Amino acid sequence: MRPASIIAIASIAAIAFFVVPASVTYAAFGVSPPFVNADHLVPGSKFSETIYLVQDQPNQDLNIQTNVQLPDPLKSWVSIDRGFNFVIPQGTNQYAVTVTISVPQNASLGVYHGTISFDTAPSSAGQVTIALGAQVSVNVTVGRGVFEKYSVQQITFQDIGEGENPLVNVKFENDGNVPESFDGATYELYDRFDTVRLAYIQKNDGFLTTPPFTIEDYTVEFPTDFYMGIGEYWGIVTFYKNNQIVASQKTVFNVIKTDWLSKTKRFIEKEWVFILIGAMLLALLAFLVVRRVRRMK
């Protein structure tokens, strides 16, 4: 064989390109919801939305790379709690990522759009490895004016200790741009057969306020002179705002016997401010007594 031929064959061999399939276990990947819509922001607003990165086969840690495509000034207002590169731990089907938009006080009013992409980064690279990604659209409107929108997502009745006041847990969702709270509530207490009304409690103040664009869980206490003996009761609670019913719930709950430890714990939880002040006064008194004794010596 002539040297030229050998060189030609060698050249062909040398420029051969190999792509061999790699064994990669593959899972579906996505995001829910695929948008962050903040339509009623005003200068100074802070808005947070939790989105979930979802996958069906979380067999291994999954590296995520975030790519932000946002215009100025929106880019400087947006933060992601997980950062731009993070790992979804093995075994996690739904991974929460919170996107927060903090609008400065001097922000220009306007409508802003952009995207945030979350792309997987497979750890076991093949030749041309396929990575999956999902894009979240970000739509922000900064304007003026009050926007009110709120709802109660859940009401539950707590079991309480003997002699305690009825307690109701509320999940309050405020989608508006101003703080919101109830301005009234009623509580009707019935016996275990739901036939005899034992107490009627009206409450017109003391409701906690939910900041704009947030969901708050809190407990509402209904003080009553009626002694809550051990047993089962029916309760009907209704919450009002601007003389309109916001939410209502009727169900049974139990009054249970409490041991001294539970009573002490509940007392501390309820009266911790006064206990703290009392402890500080006692400490001060002890200090003064000790100092006086030392001076006398």
Add this chain to the structure above:
Amino acid sequence: MKHKRIIAPLSIVSGAILVGVFLVTETIFGATSTNLTSQVIVGISAPSVSAVSVNGGSAITLTANTTTNVNVNATVTDSNGCAEITGGTTTILLYRSGVTSSSCLTSSGAAVTSLNCYLLGAFTASSTCSTGSQNTTTTFAVQYFAQATDASSSYNGQNWMATVLFRTPDNTTGTGDSSPGQTLNTMLALNVTTGTINYGTLGANTNSGANDSIVTSTNAGNTSTTLQLYASATLKSGSNVIPTTTSQTYSTSSFTYQGTSTFLTAAAATVSGFVLTSPTSTNNVAKATFWGIAIPNNQPTGTYQGTNVFQALFNP
């Protein structure tokens, strides 16, 4: 039944007065010791279902290409006691509000499917039954294609409700609805049937010709999606690189390189004409992309590695 007379020992004086009154009464009415029979009929009371809630009061987030557990909690009460509850039967419904509980219950209409209606015949007790009251939990495996009700969905203004129907052994019934229902969020998700694109073995200054590599994408969410593609890592073998923008191409139909195919880019680009509609069952909504490659002249041998990203893009 013989009734016992219980006289409280208030005092000797009051005791004497009571004895006196008793004797006078006996004298007047001629009453002596009498056996009284009393009877009470305990009626059958209907059970109550209350405090029905969906997913702990939170919006429902689905999981790509699989089911997600969604809990419905409720309290069942019956004044006749716990036996009425433990011996009863129940039906628990979870449904999109537009479907209505009656349609979901009877599964009537072609539109009532796992897209919008789930039905189970048993709950799990989440408390011990005391004085005829039982807290319950029912867990539904909701499919990834269940219909969204958020503001960007086709069912904006609706939500997912739960209804619990309970029937005692005495055949009395009670029903409770969740109030309010919960939003089911839109989920955008994608799956591919292969983890790699296999171009085989090619020489320098050649291309894949008509030997397209095929990647099938499936919709793993509950909304229609388009597809964006880009190369997140260009093809490399050691220090040798095959430029992405002049090598890999794709198309939604088969081609002979380069034909009508489009070059892959380093920035995400939407694939024209590629839409995966929202699935309506576990049958895959799938579509293929066809891939080809050209190897530049004088490209050194090696096993080249790179990464192409298939990115789902919301397509309402």
